[in-house]
Amino acid sequence: MTTRDALQARLEQGIAALGLSLPADAVPRLLDYQALLERWNAAYNLTAVRDPAEMVTRHLLDSLAILPYVQGATLADLGTGPGLPGIVLAIAAPGRQILLVDSNGKKVRFLREAIRALKLDGVRALQSRVEEVEGQFDCITARAFASLADMLAWGGHLLAPGGIWLAMKGKPADDELPGVPAGFALRERHALKVPGLDAERHVLLLGRA
Incomplete structure (x- = not known):
């Protein structure tokens, strides 16, 4: 089995375990993205994850795990790094x-x-910088780039009325909830089971109060 075949099998198994139904071309395009990231990472150090199989788990599947909560016609991915989860979501949906x-x-x-x-x-x-971005978005994603207080202080102006903010965290982030700025409230919190990842993952859904 070639490396690409092995990565495809890992990705397809993970997508099935997450219960997702993706467009027919999503898997090859996700693998093309992973390969591009791997190639650039050798020169530019874009992510600490270097093993291709770990990239599938920690980057692709971890990003796909929040797909059921993504909504609306516009999305901003703040502190996206090399495109996580933004590029993965663009390919998947x-x-x-x-x-x-x-x-x-x-x-x-x-x-x-x-x-x-x-x-x-x-x-x-x-x-x-997030605080200098303009516009409003139906959905905002942020993958553990700051505390909830800082995320919303810097980027809260970007959330459209009725929009949803998806904060991706490791721990449940109970200690961060008291710092949520006035005008915002926690709507839901879900534990995520990322296939192949032996670590806690949560997504917090926040909206305008």
Whole structure:
């Protein structure tokens, strides 16, 4: 079995375990993204995860685990790094406008190459600090890039009325809830079971109070 076949099997098993139904071309495109990330990572150190199989688990499946909670026509992924979960969500559920935001120039250069190479319609990358981004979005994703208090203080203005903020965390983040700024409230919290990942994962759904 070639490496790509092995990675495909791992990814397909994980998608099945998550109970997701993805577009027919999603698996090969996710693997193309993983391969591009692996190639760039050798030169630019975009992620500490270097093993391809671990990338499938820690990056692709971890990002896909929040897909059932994603909603709306527009999404901003704040502190996206190399496109996690934003690019994964763009491939898995195409059709929405997605803004990938990161302050790191190397990572944004990679994002723009990934958008071009993978032909991701409706996806754009912006090099910016979160607090300087403009616009409003139906859904905002943030993968453990800051505390809830900081996330919402910096980026709360980006959440459209009726929108949902998906904060991806390891622990349940009980200690962070008292710091949620006025005007926002925790709607739901779900433990995530990421196939192949022996670690706690949670998603917190926050909205305007």
